[in-house]
Amino acid sequence: MAVLKVTKLGNPILREVSKPVDLNLLSDPDGDLQTFIDDMVDTMHEEGGVGLAAPQVGRSLRILVMECEDSERYPDRESIPLEVIINPEITYFDEEKISGWESCLSLIDFSGYVPRSKRVIVEGYDRNGNPIKIDTDDFSAIVLQHEIDHLNGIVFIDRMPDLTKLSYQEEFQTFWAEKETAPTQP
C-alpha cells in the first residue's frame, strides 16, 4: 500500500490531455500499472475522495478510480462500488442537466456549483483489460464526468457558468451548505 502525493492546481500535468494506456501493460509482470492502480485506490481512500484520476497523482495516463461506500463524509450520497476504468470515453451524454456543488482533491480548498449531464454512458476497460460499459445517472454520473474531465486537462471550475458561486470550503459551509446539496469531492 502506498498513498501518493496529490497534485494541486497549478501543476501543469493537470492541464495535459492524458495518454491512453497500452492495455498489454496491464498484464505485464514487469510492469507497475497494477501496483499503481492499487496505490490510486489507497490514495482516494486516504484523502477521503470518491474518485481520483491518474494525473492527480502525477501520471499522465487515462486511468480513473471511483468509490463511495458508507462514506462518513457523504452519508446522504448513493453508494458507488469500486470501479477502475482504463481509457474511459463518454459515449452518451443526456441532454438533461443537473447542477450540484463539487470539490476536488486538487483544489481542496474550494467548492463550486457545476452543471453536468444527468446521465452518461461510459465505455472503457477494467483493470484486466476487459471491455466495460457503465450506464449511470445522478451522483455517479457526476463523479465520472468530473474524473474524465481530469484526463482531458479540465477541472471543475472550467465548467462553472457563474464564478460568483466559487467558494472557500469554510464560506461554503457558512453561506451555501444549508441551501444546496452538499459538495461532492471527486
Ligand SMILES: [Zn+2]
Ligand atoms: Zn477532481
